[in-house]
Amino acid sequence: LQECAAAFVFFKTRYGALVASDVLQTSNPTKWVTDLAPEPNDVYWSNIWLPYKQLWIRRIATLLGSIVFMLLFLAPVTFINGLSQLDQLQKRLPFLNGILKQPHHLVQLITGYLPSVILQIFLYTVAPIMMLFSTLEGPISHSERKRSACCKVLYFLIWNVFFVNVVSGTVLKQLDFFSSPKDIPVQLAKVIPGQASFFITYVLTSGWASLSSELMQLFGLIYNFIRKYVLRMKEDTEFVPSFPYHTEVPKVLLFGLLGFTCSVLAPLILPFLLVYFFLGYVVYRNQLLNVYRTRYDTGGLYWPIIHNTVIFSLVLTQIICLGVFGLKVSPVAAGFTIPLIIFTLLFNQYCRTRLLPLFSTFPAQNLIDMDREDELSGRMEHIHHGLHTAYCQFPESE
Numbered sequence: 001l002q003e004c005a006a007a008f009v010f011f012k013t014r015y016g017a018l019v020a021s022d023v024l025q026t027s028n029p030t031k032w033v034t035d036l037a038p039e040p041n042d043v044y045w046s047n048i049w050l051p052y053k054q055l056w057i058r059r060i061a062t063l064l065g066s067i068v069f070m071l072l073f074l075a076p077v078t079f080i081n082g083l084s085q086l087d088q089l090q091k092r093l094p095f096l097n098g099i100l101k102q103p104h105h106l107v108q109l110i111t112g113y114l115p116s117v118i119l120q121i122f123l124y125t126v127a128p129i130m131m132l133f134s135t136l137e138g139p140i141s142h143s144e145r146k147r148s149a150c151c152k153v154l155y156f157l158i159w160n161v162f163f164v165n166v167v168s169g170t171v172l173k174q175l176d177f178f179s180s181p182k183d184i185p186v187q188l189a190k191v192i193p194g195q196a197s198f199f200i201t202y203v204l205t206s207g208w209a210s211l212s213s214e215l216m217q218l219f220g221l222i223y224n225f226i227r228k229y230v231l232r233m234k235e236d237t238e239f240v241p242s243f244p245y246h247t248e249v250p251k252v253l254l255f256g257l258l259g260f261t262c263s264v265l266a267p268l269i270l271p272f273l274l275v276y277f278f279l280g281y282v283v284y285r286n287q288l289l290n291v292y293r294t295r296y297d298t299g300g301l302y303w304p305i306i307h308n309t310v311i312f313s314l315v316l317t318q319i320i321c322l323g324v325f326g327l328k329v330s331p332v333a334a335g336f337t338i339p340l341i342i343f344t345l346l347f348n349q350y351c352r353t354r355l356l357p358l359f360s361t362f363p364a365q366n367l368i369d370m371d372r373e374d375e376l377s378g379r380m381e382h383i384h385h386g387l388h389t390a391y392c393q394f395p396e397s398e
Contacts, residue, residue: 004049008037008391014367038141040390042296050138062133066152070159076122077164116201126156127247143298146246154250166191185323196266199258207276211283240293249302253309260313264321300359311348
């Protein structure tokens with residue numbers, strides 16, 4: 001074993017640990033960095049040894065890698081979107097005439113269900129790659145690694161599933177989508193109804209089908225069968241996985257975005273989303289209570305992501321409404337929409353000021369009350385005794 005330039009320091013009280021983590025230890029902020037340690041089961045030991053000066057280089061590199069991966073994904077997404085608009089591609093690609101002369105039900109299958117299925121197959125590669133990028137960033141906890149991967153997958157889905165599909169569908173018809181920024185709301189109001197059928201099919205393939213797959217746990221079932229009956233190995237209780245927040249949370253938030261943005265121009269998608277959210281509540285509740293294992297508490301890391309995405313969805317919906325009223329030549333209605341956008345942004349700023357700090361650190365008052373309660377009840381000595389073996393990378397060597 002080799003020593004690394006990192007250590008866990010224990011304090012007699014929670015408040016003392018909080019103060020030490022917030023205090024600047026030396027005049028060089030990068031020489032001695034302190035932070036609150038994650039829970040013992042949350043520690044990602046593989047990244048403990050990383051030097052602090054190396055972290056910002058890793059973050060920039062993974063950010064660039066994520067952007068390049070998103071840009072490389074434009075090609076398959078544009079091709080998949082083109083399958084749903086064969087009539088437009090026919091004008092630029094005459095060799096597609098043979099496909100369009102096929103029976104009507106075959107053309108409907110190609111333009112309707114097939115694009116979302118192909119896109120879903122491509123998207124299965126996104127979460128593992130984003131998790132790899134998040135691991136290379138150097139987080140010291142599993143929860144932070146999953147949170148980072150969740151953000152990357154969310155940005156990827158919003159960009160490639162929503163915006164790229166809308167914009168690529170527009171490029172096939174007119175190439176000046178971004179020629180005038182002030183016309184973007186009107187352009188969005190024009191093109192989103194044309195993508196409604198694709199989004200509905202995507203809800204069916206990625207939403208309803210994924211819930212059934214989540215409920216059956218087919219991969220876990222096959223793995224356990226091979227492990228138990230083929231390899232003749234004993235059942236391992238440690239193998240029980242934790243909930244995949246980095247794949248499920250972005251998916252739910254994307255469907256929320258589709259519901260907000262399509263509710264004005266393509267409300268037919270709402271019943272499908274309503275069924276998805278109802279079934280999702282039942283399925284995810286069962287999985288969290290009876291299937292997955294909770295190894296650590298994330299401390300509400302995902303709530304700011306959910307809040308920001310909902311605010312973004314609301315503002316985007318209001319911008320689309322502004323474009324709709326522009327198409328209807330209704331300046332009064334458009335005038336009432338602008339204050340709505342401003343109030344939504346002000347509410348977001350209020351939430352960031354009032355609530356966001358609670359997700360980044362612990363209130364000192366609460367920690368002092370917990371310390372006093374433990375001291376009066378006699379639990380503090382038991383907690384101190386448990387700290388000696390809590391943070392051990394190899395429990396069998398205690």
